[in-house]
Amino acid sequence: MLKELQPQPKDKILMLMEMFKADPREQKVDLGVGVYKDANGVTPVMRAIKAAEKQLWETETTKSYTGLAGDPAFAAGMRELVLGDAVPADRVAAAATPGGTGAVRQAFDLVRMANPDVTVWVSAPTWPNHVSILKHMGIPTREYRYFDDETCAVDFDGMVADLDGLKAGDVVLLHGCCHNPTGANLTLPEFKKVAEILNAKGAIPMIDIAYQGFGDGLEADAAGVRHVVSACPESLVAASCSKNFGIYRERAGVLMAIQEDAAKTAVAQGTLNHLNRQNFSFPPDHGARLVGMILADDALKADWMAELEEMRLGMLKLREQLAEELRKLTGSDRFGFIAQHRGMFSRLGLTPEQVEKMREDHGIYMVGDSRFNVAGLNEKTVPLLAKAIAAVDKV
Known part of the structure; x- marks a missing residue:
């Protein structure tokens, strides 16, 4: 029976992850995977989670x-x-x-x-x-x-x-x-x-x-x-x-x-x-x-909310920086929507061919529909992305 199973289509994001890992270039940027990352490229354990885990470790009496x-x-x-x-x-x-x-x-x-x-x-x-x-x-x-x-x-x-x-x-x-x-x-x-x-x-x-x-x-x-x-x-x-x-x-x-x-x-x-x-x-x-x-818990909740707000404002800052970089490079507000969008993702409106060119020529990895993860950026990589977008946008 099991021999009748047919291969399933591969997940596009997981395929992108594999391609990114195999890319030998030092200057490459992963904007495909949908996880939050800090400025160091790490998905951190939040302070309140750490504190709650410690409390749980000290008080939990069963795993039933x-x-x-x-x-x-x-x-x-x-x-x-x-x-x-x-x-x-x-x-x-x-x-x-x-x-x-x-x-x-x-x-x-x-x-x-x-x-x-x-x-x-x-x-x-x-x-x-x-x-x-x-x-x-x-x-x-x-x-x-x-x-x-x-x-x-x-x-x-x-x-x-x-x-x-x-x-x-x-x-x-x-x-x-x-x-x-x-x-x-x-x-x-x-x-x-x-x-x-x-x-x-x-x-x-x-x-x-x-x-x-x-x-x-x-x-x-x-x-x-x-x-x-x-x-x-x-x-x-x-x-x-x-x-x-x-x-x-x-x-x-x-x-x-x-x-x-x-x-x-x-x-x-x-x-x-x-x-x-x-x-x-x-x-x-x-x-x-x-x-x-x-x-x-009021104290834990307040600390969680504070750290979450830091994360949110950090992503907004990256959005604004990218929109401004593109404004300078293109001489237009065509990409101003990036600063208006919210959350981890935006869709740039680029073609799959332009997305592939950014990967091949600039080491910028994003999904083929031009969705990119804002939280995969930091202050140093924003200019790299902006230059890549401006370059392929002219083609």
């Missing part, structure tokens, strides 16, 4: 199973962090998952259970794994226009026009903030308009928020999410702790299902528990417990 939904303190902390007071707590069912990706997968399972004929609408473009998982699960998808390659901004008119094709029971996948791969985000008024469309069509929002705190700040980054969940009777939110807590390998995520009626929350919670049981039984605990500890 948690509940099927994970540590309740983690779910409560993440509900408050992401949703604030947008909806009453008794309308929210929540379950810990293996990272944000696990939350996304569980959400897709949940909507298929609720509506076997569901169609999931995704932005064009979206995080490639969204589409990959949906295809693997056999769930029909449709795209809505989102990013304008000419302006490198959100094509909101196109988005609205496409969402007119929604039917009742469809799910619309939105990015809560720091859109991956483009860095171009909906404004709060645009989120409000989307919520109106969803309600008029009887469609349900599913929001993937993986970068809260990396854009305009913790509260501002959650504003769109909070409006949508408060305005729509039902919604799903998949949240990741990988980036904003720096615990990528610990795989800490959460799926929240917001009900119209609190009386139905128990059924939703039982369904989330059931899905966890079918897929991996009990979710990973270490990272989730650290996050729960930090969010429940």
